[in-house]
Amino acid sequence: MSKKKELSPELKAECDAAKALFVAKKNALGLTQASLAEAADISAAAVAMYLNGTNPLNAKFAVVLSRLLEVPIEKFSRRLANEISELTSETDRVEAPTQSASAADMVRQMLAKQGKGLSDEARNRLLAAAEEPSNVITADFSRPGLVGDEIRIAHYDIRGAMGDGQKAADFPEMLKDIRVSQRHLRELGVEYEDYNYLKLVTGWGQSMEPTIKHRDPLIVDISIRDFVGDGIYLYSWDDLLYIKRMQVADADNFEIISDNARHTPKRIRREDTHILARVLLVWNAHLV
Structure with a gap:
């Protein structure tokens, strides 16, 4: 043989x-x-x-x-x-x-x-x-159509931990898919190349307060799969999902920073870190 x-x-x-x-x-x-x-x-x-x-x-x-x-x-x-x-x-x-x-x-x-x-x-x-x-090809090759200036942003059924890490699981959500004006996003300073890569995810925990509060919806860009500069990223590390501020510590490590001062920064190996998206906007809702 x-x-x-x-x-x-x-x-x-x-x-x-x-x-x-x-x-x-x-x-x-x-x-x-x-x-x-x-x-x-x-x-x-x-x-x-x-x-x-x-x-x-x-x-x-x-x-x-x-x-x-x-x-x-x-x-x-x-x-x-x-x-x-x-x-x-x-x-x-x-x-x-x-x-x-x-x-x-x-x-x-x-x-x-x-x-x-x-x-x-x-x-x-x-x-x-x-x-x-x-x-039969089941993937949809057509892109979602615009209604005027509106785009549809799909809601990912996952939550990124701002704390100890999260596994994907079933949990109640306030938001599903959303429609939003591209002009409004631009006015808010959101920069992206292709709206089809924008997704909605949920922050979970308190370690990124006050920037991101527990259960805040976040608009992320899933086309960004590599470190492209200091910022807040959705990433997988040690089989768990996190949302944290990320910087380069050295050639081998990222510096992971929580905006909540009670959480100390830590270093994780770059080769063990899988960036899934970059956070572009926190969709805050405040009680009045």
Whole structure:
């Protein structure tokens, strides 16, 4: 039996990036390899082969992983992001099909109208995905529409601890998704590149008072996954979620600071810290 050929460094890097994101977010999102397998309609062994770099990532698994981890595909595979973008961009230029049209019918319409520039391989892949029920793409590639100047910010069902750390769990929330004016956000000094990466999370604890109070909603930017300067970050450390002020202490450590003077600063290793988002705005509500 011949030995399986190893992946190229580029394909292996994609698998490593996907695995790192999965490890960083699985506790917060309540994910397991088994749940990935169920969502992708494949075996748990197949998921392990993707994450461990035995098999290269493909478009179908990338879409499922992107949806469950709530990150864009380009975070772990620019190759697949471009491939999917090329395929889906063709469908964006097709006239709206009738409601009775099947997925395969819609793809055939697209290929007939705009498919001349696609390779045979791309055409066949599109048709195969549309005709096979298990390959139906469940991720929503369309971006939420604007109502005037409004955008919708999804509420993450997680809470970041401003204290001893939190595991993702069920808990009552006052807010769900919110709609807000982009102009108003800009006037408040909120800076972001793409509103689709803005999310709402909940602060939990007292260590960041008075800046952030217990159960204050926070608008965060999940496109920021690395340290980009002093600020308040949502991060995972030792399998727990935190919201703290973060600075660089030295080449190996972050300085973690609580705004509440009763909590002393501490250092944590940078290699053990997984930044999930940067806090942009505290959505305070004060009783009057």
